Amino acid sequence: MLAIANKDFELFTTLLLGSPNVNEADLNGRTALMYACSFNRPKMVTALVERGANLHQRDVCGKSALAHSCHNISILTYLLELGAEVDSIDRRCRTILMTACEKGNFKAVSVLLDHGANINLIDNDDQSVLDVARKFKRYEIIQQLKINQNSVFGSGNINLTTAVIADDFKLFTVLVSDCDDMDETDLGGQTTLMQACFFNRPKMVAALLKKGANPHIQDNDGRTALMFSFNYTDILVQLLRMKVDVKYKSKDGKTPLMVAFSCENPIAVYCLLAYGTIDISDEGDETSLLESRKQLD
Known part of the structure; x- marks a missing residue:
């Protein structure tokens, strides 16, 4: 994980080649793929996927790698095109689209909608994506969701x-x-x-x-x-x-x-x-x- 955080691709490659389990998780249930997504390391994400990293594995909060990639459009699109579940939900029943709305990432919302994200799903607090967007005053995203709807x-x-x-x-x-x-x-x-x-x-x-x-x-x-x-x-x-x-x-x-x-x-x-x-x-x-x-x- 240190190689990912430090953006040390040479060390990362060495460790990856010597790793018997690319899907090994830490105490929070996070895999190297999740960290590569979180730290915005597209080359490392690609390398991990090519070595067999599991796109659908969840951390202790129920989040998949896709949920950790909302801030990077290239990684988000790459994982979706590989078949990552666009409507994957975490333990709070929050979708990735809800996360993108909360963060105010208009482009991520667009990509998720283009890949068929369901705007009608409800989380454990009975909140929809529109509710989340309204809560965080994401007015441009609210309009985008309404037009899509x-x-x-x-x-x-x-x-x-x-x-x-x-x-x-x-x-x-x-x-x-x-x-x-x-x-x-x-x-x-x-x-x-x-x-x-x-x-x-x-x-x-x-x-x-x-x-x-x-x-x-x-x-x-x-x-x-x-x-x-x-x-x-x-x-x-x-x-x-x-x-x-x-x-x-x-x-x-x-x-x-x-x-x-x-x-x-x-x-x-x-x-x-x-x-x-x-x-x-x-x-x-x-x-x-x-x-x-x-x-x-």
């Missing part, structure tokens, strides 16, 4: 959301050309335009708007596409040029300006001000800038 539209056929998430513009173009309803919504009331904004797909946003997608539609939480675009200036400007409403409030009382502040994006705040989110001739707007900032503190 709602990505099948009423028709049940392959849809534009699939192409948006995969960032497959070729597939997206084909689907757009055959789409009769650009404003079809998922179970959360979100349109493809909203999802293209959230996943930062400016070319797709432009294509959807050109095709007639309605930027004024609100989802089940009262948010328009504008609310999903504050991290991406190119998309934000596209929507503002469509003269979208910059003063509306979502169901939780948030205005676009408040969301822009919460994203800590001064450019987005500037753009909103430039497009009239504050009207200095309107007495009701005189203090709205200060109030927006105050409500976020």
